[in-house]
Amino acid sequence: MTTNKKKLTTSWGAPVGDNQNSMTAGQRGPTLIQDVYLLEKLAHFNRERIPERVVHAKGAGAHGYFEVTNDVTKYTKAKFLSEIGKRTPVFIRFSTVAGEAGSADTVRDPRGFAVKFYTEDGNYDLVGNNTPIFFIRDAIKFPDFIHSQKRDPKTHLKNPTAVWDFWSLSPESLHQVTILMSDRGIPATFRHMHGFGSHTFKWVNAEGKGVWVKYHFKTEQGIKNLAPDIAAKIAGENPDYHTEDLFNAIEKGDYPAWKLFVQIMPLEDANTYRWDPFDVTKVWSQKDYPLIEVGRMVLNRNPENYFAEVEQAAFSPGQMVPGIEPSPDKMLQGRLFAYSDAARYRVGPNHNLLPINSPKVEANNYQRDGAMRFDKNGGGSVYYEPNSFDGPTESKENKTTSYSVSGIADSVSYNHDDHYTQAGDLYRLISAEEQARLVENIVNSMKSVEKEEIKLRQIAHFYKADPEYGIRVAKGLGLPVQKKV
The missing domain is CATH 1.20.1370.20 (Catalase, four-helical domain)
Structure with missing residues (x-):
C-alpha cells in the first residue's frame, strides 16, 4: 500500500487539511468567509472556461409570467406573492449540466431549471434543477465533482472511470445517481419535466416570523422521458432537439406551464426532523410536509436574440427579495457566492445592467465603473455612503432576519450520514x-x-x-x- 502520497495543497503551496467539508460557524453554519481555501476553489473553478459557462453551457430560454393562485401571505411578505391573481414577468433558462455549448440536448444529465422573477422589489432568482436533490451537499466538493464529469485532460474524452470513482467515494451522491440513471435521466423535452429549487430556503412574513421552504414546479404537460436508444439517435440527428421543441411550441401558441407548490416546515422542526432539512441530498417526505399550491408559471414568448437574452442571462440564488432568505444549507451557502462571481467573470461586473438581467424597478446604489459600464455610471451624483447629500439609504425593515448559531468554527460534516x-x-x-x-x-x-x-x-x-x-x-x-x- 502506498504511503508517500503527495499532499493536497492550495495554489500557494500550503497543505489542505480538509477537502470534504467547508468551514462553518457551528454544525449548521453559516459558511465562514475565512475559509479561503473554499473561496479559492470556487473562484478558480468559475474561471476555468472562456467564455462559456463552466456548467449549464448548453441551454434554451423563454419569457413568460407567474400568477399567484393561492394566499401564502401568512408565510412570506414577498410582494410578488402578496395577492391571488398577481402576475410577475419571468425569464427561464433550461439547460444540461456537464456538456459544452455545442453538445447534444438528449444526453443523460440533470437539467438546469433557472427562473428569474422581475418583481417590484427587484429580481428574484430561483436557480434549481429538474431533480429535488443533488449529488453533493457541500460546495467545497463542487469543483471536484464537475471535474469528474468533464473531459479527461489527457484524452479529452468523457471518462466513466472518473465519474464512478468520484461517486463511489462520495456515498451522499447515491440518491441523485439513482434518479439520474432512472427513466427521468433523459427528459423527452424541457416542457415534460418538473423543476425544483432543490435547496431549503427561508420565508419570512410581515410579522417577522419565518418558516423553512422547498419549491416544486410541477409540469402541466406531464412527465415524458426518452429511452436511451431513442435519445442517442436524436443526439446524432438533431443535437438541438430540446431547444427546437421549446421554441416551436411557444411559436405555435402551445405555451408550456408549471404549477408551483411549496413544502413548509416550522423553524423548530429543523432540530428534530429525522433528516437534516438543510442537506440537499435528501428530500422531505410529502406526508410530513404536504405540497401547498402557490401559483402557475406560463412561458409565452420566445427571445428575439439568443445571445442577448439566453446567453447573457445571469442567475444567482443569492439574488433574493424581502420575504425570502437563505438557509444554512452548505451547498446553497457556497452557491450564494459562486454564481454571481461566475457572472462577474463571464459577462462582467456590470452584468445586471444588461436588459435581460436588469430589474424592472430602478436600482439605486453606489457601485461605479467597471468594464463595459454602458449607462450614465451614476452621473455626478453622490458616490459614497453614508453621505449628507440625500443619497439612497438602507431600509432597516428589509434587514435579513436573524437566527442563532452555536459551536466552534471548524470544517464539519452534517450530523446525518444515512445516504x-x-x-x-x-x-x-x-x-x-x-x-x-x-x-x-x-x-x-x-x-x-x-x-x-x-x-x-x-x-x-x-x-x-x-x-x-x-x-x-x-x-x-x-x-x-x-x-x-
Whole structure:
C-alpha cells in the first residue's frame, strides 16, 4: 500500500487539511468567509472556461409570467406573492449540466431549471434543477465533482472511470445517481419535466416570523422521458432537439406551464426532523410536509436574440427579495457566492445592467465603473455612503432576519450520514420495469470503468440501499456483491 502520497495543497503551496467539508460557524453554519481555501476553489473553478459557462453551457430560454393562485401571505411578505391573481414577468433558462455549448440536448444529465422573477422589489432568482436533490451537499466538493464529469485532460474524452470513482467515494451522491440513471435521466423535452429549487430556503412574513421552504414546479404537460436508444439517435440527428421543441411550441401558441407548490416546515422542526432539512441530498417526505399550491408559471414568448437574452442571462440564488432568505444549507451557502462571481467573470461586473438581467424597478446604489459600464455610471451624483447629500439609504425593515448559531468554527460534516435509506426507498417505489431499466443503464455506464475496485465500491452502495439493487447491478457486471463500504 502506498504511503508517500503527495499532499493536497492550495495554489500557494500550503497543505489542505480538509477537502470534504467547508468551514462553518457551528454544525449548521453559516459558511465562514475565512475559509479561503473554499473561496479559492470556487473562484478558480468559475474561471476555468472562456467564455462559456463552466456548467449549464448548453441551454434554451423563454419569457413568460407567474400568477399567484393561492394566499401564502401568512408565510412570506414577498410582494410578488402578496395577492391571488398577481402576475410577475419571468425569464427561464433550461439547460444540461456537464456538456459544452455545442453538445447534444438528449444526453443523460440533470437539467438546469433557472427562473428569474422581475418583481417590484427587484429580481428574484430561483436557480434549481429538474431533480429535488443533488449529488453533493457541500460546495467545497463542487469543483471536484464537475471535474469528474468533464473531459479527461489527457484524452479529452468523457471518462466513466472518473465519474464512478468520484461517486463511489462520495456515498451522499447515491440518491441523485439513482434518479439520474432512472427513466427521468433523459427528459423527452424541457416542457415534460418538473423543476425544483432543490435547496431549503427561508420565508419570512410581515410579522417577522419565518418558516423553512422547498419549491416544486410541477409540469402541466406531464412527465415524458426518452429511452436511451431513442435519445442517442436524436443526439446524432438533431443535437438541438430540446431547444427546437421549446421554441416551436411557444411559436405555435402551445405555451408550456408549471404549477408551483411549496413544502413548509416550522423553524423548530429543523432540530428534530429525522433528516437534516438543510442537506440537499435528501428530500422531505410529502406526508410530513404536504405540497401547498402557490401559483402557475406560463412561458409565452420566445427571445428575439439568443445571445442577448439566453446567453447573457445571469442567475444567482443569492439574488433574493424581502420575504425570502437563505438557509444554512452548505451547498446553497457556497452557491450564494459562486454564481454571481461566475457572472462577474463571464459577462462582467456590470452584468445586471444588461436588459435581460436588469430589474424592472430602478436600482439605486453606489457601485461605479467597471468594464463595459454602458449607462450614465451614476452621473455626478453622490458616490459614497453614508453621505449628507440625500443619497439612497438602507431600509432597516428589509434587514435579513436573524437566527442563532452555536459551536466552534471548524470544517464539519452534517450530523446525518444515512445516504442509503432514501435511495433504497426510491428504488422500491419505481415499477419493476423501471427498476430493470435503471439497472441496465447503470451497468452500461459502469462497464467501461477501468478499476474493478471502483465497481465493487459502488456496488456496495447499491446493496446498502437495497440488497436486490446491489445484486442486480453486480450480476450485470459479472462481479460479486460487496456488502461493506
